Amino acid sequence: MIRFEGVTKVYEGQSGSKDVLALHDVNLEIQKGEFVFVIGHSGAGKSTFLKLMLREEVATEGEVYVNDRELTTMRERDVPYLRRSLGVVFQDFRLIPTMTAYENVAFAMRVTNISDRDIKRRVPYVLNLVGLSGKAHSFPNELSGGEQQRIALARALVHSPAIIIADEPTGNIDPELSVEIMELLQAINSVGTTVVVVTHEHELAQRFNKRTITIDHGELISDVPPKPMHPVRQAAPQRPVMPQTQTQAMPRQQPQQRGRAIRQPQGMTQPQTRAPQQRRSDNGGYMEGGK
């Protein structure tokens, strides 16, 4: 579904300034139907990771596959068709303020040359999926942050994408409402859509027991599969866990795991990847949260 093979991205410095190495030799694979968190603090390279998946940027070295298409050599005119197979959600929602919720969702279909009849059929359906049928004719400024993000999510779903990519989807939303968004993403995932959530909030990744990829200083430093748990307990954590600083510092103590942990199928565990999980549990990680 998504595969990075030895991906390096260097931003060339503008006249005089130095080149910036944003990602260095990243290898990973995300299977169809997975739910993955990509975490890292600002400047770690997660935005570049996102842009490479969306083909906003092209890898300097290596190959990026999304939906079985190789993006590095992709022709410019094929990019729109790649993006129609992806649904993207941003931290700032990116809704058009002069359009109603319905029109915002319809816009994504209109500009991709879809007939009026199909738009009329599809938009109410996706608005219903995100639970906002009743607010179809409200403008974004009349809606809460959570509702706006749900509209953005509805817009991302109109093309029935195989992958949903969410960039800090809960960044601008109250903590209580962000759970709603995450649950919605889980529901979307449960019907087979691959979901990639890029965030700097380690707590978020910890509250939902999902595969978590950590990027720091342009390198993939850990790739932790979800801990096998009783399905009922997976969601609904009680309180945030573990200070961020500890989480960030932790993987650097385990540099040997990098490279081995990647590209392993979901569910299969290796000793290298188990180590950090145990540490987290010791520190009162998700085990406690699940209770």
Add this chain to the structure above:
Amino acid sequence: MRFSSFKYLVKQGWHNMIANKLMSLASIGVLASCLFITGAAVLLSVNVSSFVSYLSQQNEIEFYLSDTTAADAATAFGQQVSGMDNVAECSYISKAQAVEEMKEWMGADSDVLAAYEGDDNPENPLPASIRVTVTDLEQLSATVSAIQAAGGDMIYKTQSPSDLSSILVSLQTAVNYIGWGLVAILGIVAIVVISNTIRLTVFNRRKEINIMKFVGATNAFIRMPFFVEGITVGTIAGVLATGLVCGCYFGILQYLAQPSAKWLWEFTRNMYPMTDIWAPLLIAFVAFGSFIGGVGTSTSIRKHLKV
């Protein structure tokens, strides 16, 4: 592309234009003035060349004879001229005939000439003349000199189309040069103003463009409304300029039709009538306007719409 998408894109383009009222008006104004000046220069040029070609068809030279010339001497001179090279026809117009011709020309106002009528009327101020047409216009001036040499003192004035036509031809050349110079400068200004307008629209809509990009709109689809905007601006300017040029031309025709402008009659009757000019002007202006609009759009869009 679906019809509904096409409709949507056209609507978006117009919406942009209205949202950007001031800049759209500025672009329309500049482009319309450019077209107006072009139109004025072209009309002046075509009318002058029509007059020049009329004049060369009227290859008639008139030699006015001094009043002291006796009638039989004049007739003899006429016969002499008839035998000369390059002379197709030669006729003698007496003083009395000159008055008759003038009466005919003045029509209803000819009463004022009543006092000068009749043979050998001493009050008659009009001179007798020898009227000559030539077979080869190229040798017009040589023929004229030969006749003048033969006539000697008898001829006090020669009216030949060659003088006027050479003035008109140089006027036409000047009009062409100045006209095209202005058109080139204003054309560039129009392109700059239009591309600036489009740039503003792109800037105003950058959020929407960004959204269009990540939901997978094709580049052509994103660009289309901007072309609609540019071409609409061009078309409106074209129609406006046609209206202005035709209005002014109509005014000039009206003015020249007045009795006080009769002295320009020779020129006036060779001018193109309104019915002949408006359609070609409209077609040319709309085509040129939308072309400039399209060029203005494409020059700004590539740089500011990295899609």
